[in-house]
Amino acid sequence: MATVLIPLPALDYDPSEVAVPWRALTQAGHTVVFxxxxxxxxxxxxxxLSGEGLDPWGLIPGLRKFPLFGLLLRANRDARNDHALLVQDKAFRAPIRWNDIEATPFDALLLPGGHCKRGMRAYLESKLLKNVVTECFAADKPVAAICHGVLLVARSTRDDGRSVLYGRRTTGLTWALEKSAWSLTRITRFWDPDYYRTYREKAGQSPGYMSVQQEVSRVLADSSDFLDVPRDAPHYRRKTSGLVRDTDSDDSAAFVVRDGNYLSARWPGDVHRFAREFLAMLKTVDEGSSQ
Incomplete structure (x- = not known):
């Protein structure tokens, strides 16, 4: 069984992207260190978690308890149930410090995401975490990243100055998904229109220049190495609408990409398949090391 490290920001991690993999890993007998x-x-x-605050009436204390648009973006029931269990978990409630990661033995790394700049920027810009990612790729340890977690991977560099993703295939939060959520929330959450954009474009930058997809694509060997759902894929509309999330029993809406010991996914709607694929990766690595 593997020990899996999951680094988290102090605030604003995505609950689905943490809780669902945690549940899958621990049920399979793996140890998770936060x-x-x-x-x-x-x-x-x-x-x-609640969906509250994503509607035009979200500033009104009584009415904010009745989300409408927020229900489209919040974690689904499976993930919310998993998160309720996660926050009671002993390991989750006793995390190590980022500074202590290098002194903590672990076999694999999982990087969840989140988009709220209040808490996520420190995570995405951490030199400590980028060094951990670089070391994991150099050692060919299993690494799984979802949504903005892929951005942390892309920002991690090898000795030659290139991203660890240079020469790899990956997916991540697509501009289509990021833009659709931002387009909705900048209207419905009009008092905080950039809630769904961790980084915004500066003067002179084209639309989407600071999106996850475009920043990640810029560090790849070829922009075509950033993969999205092929148009001829089964359930294409379910996978790309941004309105359907996968579940324990139905992952037809999910899309993930595996390249060797690196696994990536786009958004919380992929997380159940993402977790299962990561378990399969750990099993493959374990079987290979025992031969």
Whole structure:
């Protein structure tokens, strides 16, 4: 069985992208170690749990308890149930500090995402975490990243100065998905129109230049190495609408990409398949090492 490290920001991680893989890993007998900036318990993005605050009436205390548009973006029931169990888990409640990661033995790395800039930027810009990612790729340890977690991987560089993803295939939060959520929330959450954009374009930059897809694509050997759902894929519309999330019993809406010991996924709607594929990866690595 493997020990899997899951680094988290202090605030605003996506609950689906943490809780579902945690549940899958622990049920399979793996050990999960969490790490936060200061060794304190991390807090999820509350909007992604409740959906409250994504409607035009979200500023009104009584009415905010009745989300409508928020129901489209929040974690689904499976993920919310998993998260309710996660926050009671002993390992989750006793994380190590980011500074202590190198002194902690682990076999694999899982990088969840989140989009709220309040908490995510420190995670995505951490030199400590980027060094951990680089070391894992150099050692060919299994690494799984989803949504903005892929951005942290892309920003991690090898000795030659190139991203660890140079020469690899990956997916990540696509501009189509990011733009559709942003287009909705900048209207419905008009008092905070950039809630769904971790980084915004500066003057002179083209639309989407600072999106996850475009930033990741810029560090790849070829932009075509960033993969999205092929148009002839089964269930194409379910996979790309941004309205359907996968579940334990139905992953027809999901899309993931595996390249060797690296696994990537686009958004919380892929997370159940993402978790299962990661388990399969760990099994393959374990079987290979025992031969």
């Amino acid at each position: 790490a936060t900036p200061d060794g304190k318990i991390a807090s999820a993005d509350p909007i992604m």
